[in-house]
Amino acid sequence: MMRYVKEIIAAGLVFMLSACGSTSNDNRAEAVAAAEFGNSGAYTLLAWNDLGMHCMDGSDFSVFSILPPYNNLNAQLIRKADTSDKHVTSGVTITYSAVASLDGKYNTTSVYNDRNSLKTNFWDFVELLFHASPLPDTGLTGNHTPDLGEYNLSFNASTNWWEATGLPMTPYNDDGSKNYYPMVRVAAKDTSGTLLATTMVVLPVSDEMDCRACHGSSSGYVAARPAGGWEQDTDAEKDFKWNILRLHDEKFPTAVSDHQPELKTAGYNGYDDAGLYPTAKNANPVLCATCHGSNALPGTGIAGIKPLTEAIHALHSEVKDPDNGLTLNSSTNRDACYRCHPGATTKCLRGAMGKQSNIQCQSCHGTMNAVGAHARSGWLEEPNCQACHQEGMRYETAVTDMSTGTLREALDTRFATNPDTPAAGVSLYRYSTGHGSMQCSACHGSTHAIYPSSHDEDNIQSMTVQGHRGTVAECTACHDTVPYTHDAGPHGMHTVFQSEVYPHSTVANHDRASCKACHGDDYRGSILSRTSSERSYTTSWGTTEFKAGHMVSCYDCHDGPEGY
Template identity: 60%
Template sequence: MRGKWRLLWLLSAVLLFACNPEAPGDGGGGGGNNPNPPPGGGPPDNPPQQGYVLTAWNDLGMHCMDSDYAVFSILPPYNNLHAQLKRKNGSLVTSGVVITYEATTGTDGQINTYSAGKTNFWDHAAAFFGVALPPDTGLKGHPTPSGRPAELEFNAAWGWWEAEGIPLTPYNDDGSKNFYPLVKVVARDASSGEVLVSANVVLPVSDEMDCRLCHGSDARRDDAKPKGGWVRDPNPEKDYRLNILRLHDEKHADAVRDRQDALDNLGYAYDPAGLEATARGGTPVLCAACHQSNALPGVGLGIKPFTNAIHKKHADVVDPRNGMKLNDANNRETCYACHPGAVTACLRGAMGDAKNPDGSQKMQCQSCHGPMKAVGDEAREGWLDEPNCQACHHDGLRETSAIDPATGRLRQVSDTRFATNGNVPASGYSLYRFSKGHGGLQCEACHGATHAVYPAHEADNLLSQSIQGHAGTVAECASCHAEPPRTADEGPHGMHAVSDWWVDEHGDVAEHDTGRCQSCHGRDYRGSPLSAVWSARTFQVEHGTKSFDRGHQVGCYDCHDGPGGDD
């Protein structure tokens, strides 16, 4: 009964975790028999029907999972797939269709159709979650993508179709590794079964999350060495994990004993002698059993939240690679010491890949999240107190840091043109991955996932390429509208349509208020990245034609002598 109670609160949660990969556990690295034959003979990726557009996305640029579950677990295999379907001559489709997902060949030419046997998660799921899950079945009942289509459900609260908790690993069926496996999402008419439209979508996943740099036996520095000595387990996956539990026991000797009744009531049979004894006795430890986490609402026993405990505790730790305190570093490599990134590009896309003139990276993890002590601040709500779009995109500016240097906290602005929604997913918060805008479309439907904003990895880009013919933000009006609209301010973010019609009409609009043009065309009206041409195009103008190459930042001076000048 206790196990059932534990599963109920876990299944009522919405995992919000993200991360990156590299290192198989006991069952990692492939192997096992494929219970699901590879798909074949399915619908083409972009069938000829032109009446619909399907957009789908993973909610985070990278989902993390543990590379081994025999000692403890931070994250189970848990991926989220969202989708929206729109009629090109109408609105979003919320009923009368069946939307499914299935495995498909990745950009590496390989396929990933099963997870059991590639990870030892299912061997230990009962100890963590109180129920023996069937192989290839996730915490919310959704299966690993395979050759058999599995259905998404419509979530009326968010206005999207979803499949949450998909248990996917970063291993292809041939044993090779791919952190960007693909699924094919297919929309069919519910009555006839006719395929309306389909698209290939990436479900990124990584097991690169790792603590051995400091906690592996005989690490470069012995700051983290337990007083009882290094464990020196011959299995490197278990070694650093056991070292962590031994160190935890030394610093919090009565952690289990003091909470024995509460843990027992939740069905956790932990040894009162400590966490190392628990793991060595065959019961792996779930960190969230004691440490509250907003990634698993309802967990924890009233002690310090997991994200606060980890980041605050390690802020003053010295990085053995460079001798700097982790809190003092100002680049993503420090974060990648533990989070995925050294091999997998957790932070990628338009912001993660942006470069300075000297070739250095323009933005780092700290540019949005602040230093490690800020992430570990006890006043911060982990997974909810996050940077939003308007912290950088406001008043015609494109900041390269969401942190206000005057306060050291997230910048607060009043300009809402590029703002995320307020009070999502809960009162007082404003998260990108829960926000929506133009036509009821989710922000991620057009801009891509958090940490992987278009254009990003080639697998990420497949979706936007299939919709509009090129990578980048889904911004071509004809991609979603049978007849491109003629509007000066009803487009996404209050923007105008891009067409010959606008060339003829824009003067009348700008004449009354040129200031409104600065948000995209720059304060000097000479163009900005927000006015860049997505694809080469030619317009009819008063004295002939005007052509722009892809990437050209359109401004008033391209055709006029400034915003108030003549042709």
């Protein structure tokens, strides 16, 4: 029955899109955004994925696992009236459900597709790997894969957001095709069931965390061949994993026997003293983080053993790329990272920075040796916004030394992440807040998918709430009446509507230096004074119109900052 329901809904979506004339995803996104009228009322609902891309081990978990299917959905519901106490944290129900992507295809299950082929065998091995026994299509935290039903988000008071964690998403549509960017609809209703607001967001997931380019038996990459020869498993999803376990046992033959007490204390009683390869051959898949701790899987690891981030990156830094012969550490572009991180097809670095060819993974993270440095804490020591956005400047590299990954020192905090967030000594964008206690991700998009994204589905939410792509920058997205301010807007902004025309001169005359942060040292405008949409201002001497993208300067209406 569900299959036919999906087909009916998808057919309606395709009809609506075809009625718009163009079949490009760009226009399709505009059509979907225009039809999403849920945010036209008294509330605005903003939702986001916490990372911008989640990785999973693909269809097979029978040999070893690095990461399970685990996606996090966050949301904030805003009351448009008033200028304070705008967050709605109770008295409502916020739900998620699957919705078709722009191609009209659904991803409503993580078990079997419409052709009765298995999407992933994760649930056959979840207890051995993660000491949990969720039902199929239920994740490690008890939340269900998005389908056509509605499932609740819960409010997390410590972060001030609504959330559904551990959603077991897979990158396979129900018709069997690949989709790294499945979509969900998020809806807010009051206690009587009246719809308050809706939004649509991507829950990205990729299985391109794939080592077969070097470790596959047919790769021809001699340096990665185990001493005993290639595995030659006919299942390509397993083959490269067997070869990796063989190599691990060759390099560290006593890794299991030396740590049996710690393994058993952690509840892993099926590891064979002979090594990881025989352990997995005995139908006991290996969780890499059991020994190599990962902050992506809190509580994992054995003391004295390198954490997973260090072990993998440091080991492979001098490995030569099979395509160009350069060591992965010497690379200065994202192709090296896309070898293992998603990826050549997924292209997870798709946001505003990723769309610029001159900004690479290394521009923010440094080289592979820097990422795998011994003292670095993976997943927590990450680039911050202020390393590039400071003093009215936008730098193209966050690091001052790629070999060490040293971040540029911040000279101001206008665009800074919050210090000691979410823990002492770390400062993560995905936990930071800004204007009106909004999460940075709510207005700017998820990590690696900062608005505007090169992937059209990512842009639907911003288009829905403000009518155009890009950072949610229109005051009316969250305010029914635009409040006047000269410095209390996002990042210290002033009001940018008609009400700012006459008061701005008084403010500028008293504190002209503060204008430079966005309008430039010469007051001729900068990327930070760029209009996000068309604007028109009327004064006693006429009307001035700005097209979207215009860099507003003192010279637009005056003869410079001293002019009248």
